[in-house]
Amino acid sequence: MSSQILTTQVISDDVTQVAWIRFLRAHAALTRELSARLEADHGLTMSDFDVLIQLYHADGHAMRRVDIARSVLLTASGITRLLDGLERCGLVAKKSCETDARVSYAVLTDEGLRKVKEARRSHHADIDELFGAQLEPKERELLAELLARFPLAHTSEACSA
Amino acid sequence: MSSQILTTQVISDDVTQVAWIRFLRAHAALTRELSARLEADHGLTMSDFDVLIQLYHADGHAMRRVDIARSVLLTASGITRLLDGLERCGLVAKKSCETDARVSYAVLTDEGLRKVKEARRSHHADIDELFGAQLEPKERELLAELLARFPLAHTSEACSA
DNA sequence: GAGCTATACTTGAGTTCGCAAGCAACTATA
DNA sequence: TATAGTTGCTTGCGAACTCAAGTATAGCTC
Numbered sequence: 001m002s003s004q005i006l007t008t009q010v011i012s013d014d015v016t017q018v019a020w021i022r023f024l025r026a027h028a029a030l031t032r033e034l035s036a037r038l039e040a041d042h043g044l045t046m047s048d049f050d051v052l053i054q055l056y057h058a059d060g061h062a063m064r065r066v067d068i069a070r071s072v073l074l075t076a077s078g079i080t081r082l083l084d085g086l087e088r089c090g091l092v093a094k095k096s097c098e099t100d101a102r103v104s105y106a107v108l109t110d111e112g113l114r115k116v117k118e119a120r121r122s123h124h125a126d127i128d129e130l131f132g133a134q135l136e137p138k139e140r141e142l143l144a145e146l147l148a149r150f151p152l153a154h155t156s157e158a159c160s161a
Numbered sequence: 162m163s164s165q166i167l168t169t170q171v172i173s174d175d176v177t178q179v180a181w182i183r184f185l186r187a188h189a190a191l192t193r194e195l196s197a198r199l200e201a202d203h204g205l206t207m208s209d210f211d212v213l214i215q216l217y218h219a220d221g222h223a224m225r226r227v228d229i230a231r232s233v234l235l236t237a238s239g240i241t242r243l244l245d246g247l248e249r250c251g252l253v254a255k256k257s258c259e260t261d262a263r264v265s266y267a268v269l270t271d272e273g274l275r276k277v278k279e280a281r282r283s284h285h286a287d288i289d290e291l292f293g294a295q296l297e298p299k300e301r302e303l304l305a306e307l308l309a310r311f312p313l314a315h316t317s318e319a320c321s322a
Numbered sequence: 323g324a325g326c327t328a329t330a331c332t333t334g335a336g337t338t339c340g341c342a343a344g345c346a347a348c349t350a351t352a
Numbered sequence: 353t354a355t356a357g358t359t360g361c362t363t364g365c366g367a368a369c370t371c372a373a374g375t376a377t378a379g380c381t382c
Contacts, residue, residue, distance in 0.1 A: 016293030017285060019305035023292075024211075026311040027188045028234040045338080050185075066360060073189040078339055080362055102347050102360045124178060131184075132177030134310040143307050144180035149295040150187040193340090206368075227330060239369055241332055246368095263330040263377045 030130055037126050042119040047074065047082055049119060052091065052108070056116045061108035062095060068106060073152065091115050191291055198287050203280040208235065208243055210280060213252065213269070217277045222269035223256060229267060252276055 035046045044052070050072045055061050063071075069079040083106050086092040091112035095105040108116070132140060196207045205213070211233045216222050224232075230240045244267050247253040252273035256266040269277070293301060 014285075015298070015301045015305055016289055019301055019308060020288050020292050022305060022308035022311075023188070024192075024207075025234055026308050027184070029312055031185075032234075046185075047338080064360080073186055073193075075340055076361065077341080077363080081339080100348070100360085104361075124175070127181050128177055131181050131311070134312075135307065137176070139307055140176045140180055142303065144176055144183060146296065146300055146304050146307075147180060147183035147187050150183075150191060150292070151295075152186055152190050208368080225330080236370060237331065238333080238371080242368080261330085261378070265331075 033130055034123070034126055038119070038123055041122050042115070044115075044119060047072065047078075048086060049116075049123060051079070051082060051086070051106075052112060052116045053120065055092070055106060055108045056113070056120075061113065062105045064097075064103050064105060066103075086112070194291055195284070195287055199280070199284055202283050203276070205276075205280060208233065208239075209247060210277075210284060212240070212243060212247070212267075213273060213277045214281065216253065216267060216269045217274070217281075222274065223266045225258075225264050225266060227264075247273070 031046060038044050038046060038049055042049075051068055054068055054071050055063055065079050065083065066076065068074075068083075069076050072079075074082070083092055083094075086106075087094065090109060093107050093109050095107050097103040097105060135143060192207060199205050199207060199210060203210075212229055215229055215232050216224055226240050226244065227237060229235075229244075230237050233240075235243070244253055244255075247267075248255065251270060254268050254270050256268050258264040258266060296304060
């Protein structure tokens, strides 16, 4: 599949555009493979995993839905539906807030906790293999640093025309 | 409020994992904003633009559908439906192949050509602003080089020119 | 040239996600 | 305490993809 593809050449000498295209392609290729593995091994999407990991690291393994949305850069409605699925699977439970009737927490269940720990091992190994292993240790730090430059524009900020 | 987010953002002390999360978040934030602008300014999705640019740089502004799929990392069926849309808009036309009845070319129409040139200007400016401007020139080159390491990140780098 | 296998493309069904709109509950103002 | 604005969450709808399966054509190989 990959042999013919390499014939395409760099047409532009504009570094920014080249970097951006590579960024997009790398993302497409990596997420395709990683999510295929995650789905096959654990029945989770990358967004599922992402949310579960956020909960795993949260105080009491619980978070408000808005905060989940903000931390994983999905919209509120995306989170609603995603959590629907995780609740149906029994990995996450709803908990209402005593001081504010609007908010409901998502809490990791025992099974959810088990699932995260289990999935985390293989998923991180996959990330190491497909992503990390392409770079030298120094380069990994460098890449992490460069990527930190990009502002995480939150959904709430980008609004009206 | 945003300080909380940053603490949940970085969850692992493993550089690879941190880099990967930043990669995902940067992608989500950048593509969301870039595609919103592209949609608002030109009525195109990023995939639409991606395909149009590929055609723009191709010989005779024409490509086989399979080759388009490979170069932009979408599946064949994705390309079928994406081109359906572009054909309906009159930006792209179908052309059959004389030597192989299975293949059909996608060709940029005159209007398509106009559209690419027009969209390219503003879209590349947006990329420069949101992506390129976060980095020094040297860093841009560095990032481009690091991103080239990933499998298929280099499938097609037809860009500006 | 008959029978395989591979390739190019399309179609049907299903999933994930965003936007817009809506509701309910909180907060600030007066 | 009325009222206006904000925030948290959900729902309807549609867009963009993918996978699996199907059709048609090409190119072997015997």
